[in-house]
Amino acid sequence: MTGWIRRICKRFGAPAVLIGISFVTTIMMFGFLYDTIATDTYDVELFQLSHETIRAAKTVEDPVRTERERERAAQEVQPSYRFVEEISSNQATVVESLFRYVYEAKQAVTADEEQEEPEPANYDSALTELRESIRLLEQNENGLQLTDDMLLSLLVLDEEVLLRTQRQLRNEVLSVMQEPLRESGVLQARNDVEQSIRQNDQIPASAIAAAVAIARANIIANEVINEELTEDQIEQARASVEPTRILQGQVLIQEGQLIDREVYRQLELAGMTEQRSNYRPGAALSLFVLITTGLLLLVVQSSKVDGIKKAIRLTIVFGVILMSLSIMKLLELISGNFDVVIDFIYPTALAGILVRLLIDERTAVYVTVLLSACAGMMLQSGYSGVFQMDAALYVLFGGLAGIYLIRSGSRNIHILPISLAVGGVHLLYVAFYLLMNQSQYTSSEVAFYAAAAIAAGLLSGTLATGLLPLFEAAFGILSTMKLIELSNPNHPLLKKILTETPGTYHHSVMVANLSDAACEAIGADGLLARVGCYYHDIGKTVNPQYFIENQSHGNLHDQLPPEKSRDLILAHAKDGAAILRKHKMPKELIDIAEQHHGTTLLKFFFYKAKEQNEKLSEKQYRYDGPKPQTRENAIIMIADSLEAAVRSMKSPSPEKIREMVDSITEDKLKDGQFDDCDITLKELRKAKAVMCETLNGIFHSRIAYPEEKNNGGRKPNADD
Structure with a gap:
């Protein structure tokens, strides 16, 4: 797979490949999620019988029913009233005005001086004048209607009686109008005032009919509707009505029922009729x-690796997402066969653990967030909406727990404890879910959810353990777990080094300690450097006796010409790479074996050969390389030379060790051995300081113990 990706990148360019993989990821995600959000449509006709029970596929607002409810709420609002005190005084004034017109008309009546009573003809003219005067009052909305007999009964009254009648009517009107009176109570108030007038002996019997008519007409509502306040209350009542919704899962029509206009309207509103296509x-x-894959591309693009490795990483993420969505789809398909929510058995931490071990923590976190969003749409138990927060949070919390329980730089990754811890997080979330759901659960249901939560954690670890080697083999990824496996001393190649070249094995362990500490100090991969050091000199197993750490009976190179010694020494880098390739070891370890000497000069044998041939070229005595391509390889190069140099010192002291570290590092730097890697001078200074501390700890001075007689002449050891 890795080779195939490399060939495509070389042909089309890494950026084009990244965009292509992102496009495929987009199409794949769209295909998985579309079935979840797509609305089913039905071939239904108005006034026909439904062939099946139809449920709403989504929650939508019903504007028609919402408006009906708002109108009903508006109609139920009782009007707000305000008491108008001026109305009572106005009506009393009307009574006074009417009697003033009567009095004026009465004054106009002319009588013969010899007659004690006026002539009827004079009353006729006065009645005509009075009728004209009260014409405007009778046109009022209050319903004042006075017949000629009523007016005449007033005109014939004595002035004193007329004034008394006026006062009585005015008082009757005021007594009623001083209290709040609404329109609904006007009729009863008029009846009451009529009864009071008929029982009032201060009003002449001949004028009762006119008095009753005047009083009834002037009893009107003095508590009127407050239009502004009432309108505000109506608007508040309308606004308080929540929109009426057709809920997802709501039965719109049962099988065999008639599809009337209301049902058909609801089906159309939910976008479930074939006549209405819904593109939303x-x-x-x-x-x-587009958003999720675009952000995924940005996350991968921002990593500090070359374009080909970015393409490999994006392909790995694509594979993990595809696998995770497939599991979600399977759960979605079978969830209808269970009475309980089976989504809790989804292995939430699987994707996060795989991406964390295969790529890095940041990418793992984003993939977990992406999958939690997808789970919110795909793992929908029942009809709860377009996005189910329960499922999304469950996947998010479980995934993040799995990622962060793998500690950065940890040399021992135990999947079982991590799986159990993820299961514990699941249990806490399930408890939260059951408590918040406020539904009644049986003990068997609670037991199922608890078991599913634990099983999901164990399933995450089990699947991650089983799938990790497949991803490593397919993409040539050297994960932390693979490095830990390769560091096992029982590995066949390490046992080969230990048994055939014990001195080289000890040297490799010492170099591993130096490299690991220095890499950790500068933020490089210390575990990779350590494991790489274990295998970096495996090429010496081809001719172990020609390397000084494995010699016990003199140096064999003393009897060999420089050319022969050169060939034996230079070959161990290539031989080591060949052995590692033969055993299908990771490329990173092969690179360390090839690059740990770079193109450095084999100085001892070069100067020895130059004594015989002054024109000898340095190139013939340099390693074939290549130069270190990574920071880890550069550190290993320095550590390899340092360990051998310090070990050869007779009495190493901190000052001598520091001078040796500076000298060797400076020599490699001036020789251009670090030109092809991105290590900086600041990182080299940090690495040198850490190496000095480590070497001082290894080659510290020891206390000289004197011989004592009572010790049998034996020098005491450190345990004495």
Whole structure:
């Protein structure tokens, strides 16, 4: 797989490949999620019987029913009233005005001086004048209607009686109008005032009918509707009505029922009729997958690796997402066969653990967030909406727990404890879910959810353990777990080094300690450097006796010409790479074996050969390389030379060790051995300081113990 990706990148360019993989990821995610959000449509006709029970596929607002409810709420609002004191005084004034017109008309009546009573003809003219005067009052909305007999009964009254009648009517009107009176109570108030007038002996019997008519007409509502306040209350009542919704899962029509206009309208509103196509879900999902894959591309693109490795990483993420969505789809398909929520058995930490071990923590976190969003749409138990927060949070918390329980730089990754811890997080979330759901659960259901939570954690670890080697083999990834496996002393190649070249094995362990500490100090991969050091000199197993750490009976190179010694020494880098390739070891370890000497000069044998041939070229005595390509390889190069140099010192002291570290590092730097890697001078200074501390700890001075007689002449050891 890795070789195939490399060939495509070389042909089309890494950026184009990254965009292509992102496009495929977008299409894949769209395909998985579309079935979840797509609305089923039905071939239904108005006034026909439904062939099946139809449920709403999504929650939508019903504007028609919402408006009906708002109108009903508005109609139920009782009007707000305000008491107008001026109305009572106005009506009393009307009574006074009417009697003033009567009095004026009465004054106009002319009588013969010899007659004690006026002539009827004079009353006729006065009645005509009075009728004209009260014409405007009778046109009022109050319903004042006075017949000629009523007016005449007033005109014939004595002035004193007329004034008394006026006062009585005015008082009757005021007594009623001083209290709040609404329109609904006007009729009863008029009846009451009529009864009071008929029982009032201060009013002449001949004028009762006119008095009653005047009083009833002037009893009107003095508590009127407050239009502004009432309108505000109506608007508040309308606004307080929540929109009426057709809920997802709601039965719109049962099988065999008639599809009337209301049901058909609801089906259309939910976008479930074939006559109405709904493009909105597809458009929304397109935006979602574009955002998620675009951010995924940015996350991968921002990593500090070359274009080919970015393409490999994005392909790995694609594979992990594809696998995770497939598991979600399987759960979605079979969830209808269970009465309980089976989504809790989804292995939430699987994707995060795989991406964390295969790539890095940051990418793992984003993949977990992405999958939690997808789970919110795919793992929908029942009809709870377009996005189910329960499922999303469950996947998010479980995934993050799995990622962060793998400690950065940890040399021992135990999947079982991590799986159990993830299961514990699941249990806490399930408890939260059951408590918040406020539903009644049986003991068997609670037991199932608890078991599913633990099983999901164990399933995450089990699947990650089983799938990790497959991803490593397919993409040539050297994960932390693989490095830990390769560091096992029982590995066949390490046992080969130990048994055939014990001195080289000890040297490799010492170099590993130096390299590991220095790499950790500068932020490089210390575990990779350590394991690489274990195998970096495996090429010496081809001719172990020609390397000084494995010699016990003199140096064999003393009897060999420089050319022969050169060939034996230089060959161990290539031989080591060949052995590692033969055993299909990771490329990173092969690179360390090839690059740990770079193109450095084999000085001892070069100067020895130059004594015989002054024109000898340095190139013939340099390693074939290549030069170190990574910071880890550069550190290993320095540590390899340092360990051999310090070990050869007779009495190493901190000052001598520091001078040796500076000298060797300076020599490699001036020789251009670090030109092809991105190590900086600041990082070299840190690495040198750590190496000095480590070497001082290894080659510290020891206390000289004197011989004592009572010790049998034996020098005491450190345990004495």
